[in-house]
Amino acid sequence: MALLGSTRRSRATRVPPVVLAFVLVPLLAEAFWVFWPALQGFYLSLTSWDGLSAPKFVGLGNFSEMVHDEVFRTAAINTVLWLLLFGGLSAALGLGAALLLQQERRGIGFYRAALFLPVVFSLVATALVWQAMYQPDGLINNVLEAIGLGGWKHAWLADQDTAFYAVIVPALWRQVGYVMVLYLAGLKGIDPVLYEAAKVDGATRLQQFRHITLPQLRSVNAVVLSVIVIDSLRSFDVVWALTRGGPYHSSELLSTYMYSTAFQSLRLGYGSALAVVIFVLAFGVIASYLVRAFREADS
Amino acid sequence: MTATHATTDLKDAEGPAGRAGPAKVAAPRRPAPSGRALRTAGFHLSAGLLSALWLLPIALVLVTSTRTFDDIAAHGVGSWPHSFTFDSFRQAWVDGGQQRALINSMLVTIPTVLLSLGLASMAAFALSRYDLPFRRVLLLLMLGGNLLPPQILLIPVSKLSEMLGIYDQLYALIGVQVGFGVGFYVFVLHGFMRAIPGEIQQAAVIDGANPWQIYWRIILPLARPALAALTALSFTWIFNDLLWAITVLRTDTQMPITASLIGLQGQYVSMWNVIAAGSVIAAAPTVAVFLRFQRYFVAGLNLGAVK
Secondary structure: OOOHHHHHHHHHHOOOHHHHHHHHHHHHHHHHHHHHHHHHHHHHOOEEOOOOOOOEEOOOHHHHHHHOOHHHHHHHHHHHHHHHHHHHHHHHHHHHHHHHOOOOOOOHHHHHHHHHHHHHOOHHHHHHHHHHHHOOOOHHHHHHHHOOOHHHOOOOOOOOOOHHHHHHHHHHHHHHHHHHHHHHHHHHOOOHHHHHHHHHOOOOHHHHHHHHHHHHOHHHHHHHHHHHHHHHHHOOHHHHHHOOOOOOOOOOOHHHHHHHHHHOOOOHHHHHHHHHHHHHHHHHHHHHHHHHHHHHHHO | OHHHHHHHHHHHHHHHHHHOHHHHOOOOOOHHHHHHHHHHHHHHHHHHHHHHHHHHHHHHHHHHHOOOHHHHHHHOOOOOOOOOOOHHHHHHHHHOOHHHHHHHHHHHHHHHHHHHHHHHHHHHHHHHHOOOOOHHHHHHHHHHHHHOOOHHHHHHHHHHHHHHOOOOOHHHHHHHHHHHHHHHHHHHHHHHHHOOOHHHHHHHHHOOOOHHHHHHHHHHHHOHHHHHHHHHHHHHHHHHOOHHHHHHOOOHHHOOHHHHHHHHHHHOOOOHHHHHHHHHHHHHHHHHHHHHOHHHHHHHHHHOOOO
């Protein structure tokens, strides 16, 4: 930034052409693969299209169809539930793990790595690992049997009542380590003087947590919230690999419903409209993320 | 510093008095260490249990992958192993097509990482080191594109690649992954390059360096920590992707490893040993990257966190 001082004038008037190309090439790549398709996506949501003949403009027809679509309602409710459960639990567990593992001491690297390791697995691999455990003769049922809870045994993924929750657990298993890393960095950034002052004043551990740790973590919380919301709405792989949204749409999310509508039922217009709904849900978070990014780019 | 130590010691000394009470009075010189030992033991117990719980599924998949199908069929997938073989890996690798899939994954992942980080570092260099018009708007536009939910792009992207004649080819996957990822990398690298002191660049300008030389010889080497972090991170993201792959590819032999794992799941129903072996193969490259570049990895995740 100091650079801009004396040489500002000459540069403001004439940026070397190669520098312009440096920006334009990546920008065009993104425009071609993202911005242009996104605009098409919004347009397609107003059409009825089977992918073969030309798209037929139907206005808001797709959206009014959603009102009567039972599966859409299930998928939308599940998506919100997913956001709350997956989001809330991964934030809480991630923060808990970070608090437990914040102090540098012997063995801490191993514990952190253990919790973090699943983050590098693909969601598909994660799903398959858990699918084996969920089988009727799998580990989870065996453990329940062994501790005398045989009555709780279940075909976890095949039962409409449990499939949705059975899908959340692997997703959580993989997400907690990620959130933990974000919180660990946040905890590291808290000035230890604050805790010392609180101790001198006789604050208990709990009071320190409530009045120092939580307020100091506010900016990290905002980051975690964005990450969680964006990740939740993108959640697709784990559901697709475990249940394909079934049985009877009980674990359907908007993302899986959109995919099967578009690429299996070949209702491309309706699928695009579902994608627009996902976009609208994500919009608030995207906007606030960009506002924060703007502030950071400004400073 | 002294004050810190004093309070820490104080806190530790209070522990045993409060917890163990009079029992410890007999040995006045011992309380601090034993209290600490108790606390340390408690910590290791809880952290150890948590880690064990977290590692259990991984241990289980490793064990399952080395069992025979007959063993699983006879005793159930959740039982103790009664056999040991590496044959399931051969089945997944050869018959299940994982070898081909892993090659496809590498053919997509490596060029995509290089291309997107190359392009992103150029854009970040231009946006952070030159007074371009609308640079902030451009930066946020590019980041915004990356934050879009991919679902809005799926249908148009698959049609676009059909129109270009690259549908069902790895080029399509590379193209969309570069285009979609680049905005985020530009944003992160911009933040990093902005902090490089301007004097270095000014000196180079005085020495007659052109923009390309400044980028290649000065800024890029200085941005190495951020590039390393993003390399580790983007490698796993791209390698682990499923959605883009099944959107622009169709033929089984073209699929990267994540998508082929879903194929394996359908092909080897309830042959959990083969499915487990496939999962191990699919996870091994990213685990290797993680173990080797752990430091960069964690740094990368925090780089992306906008405060």
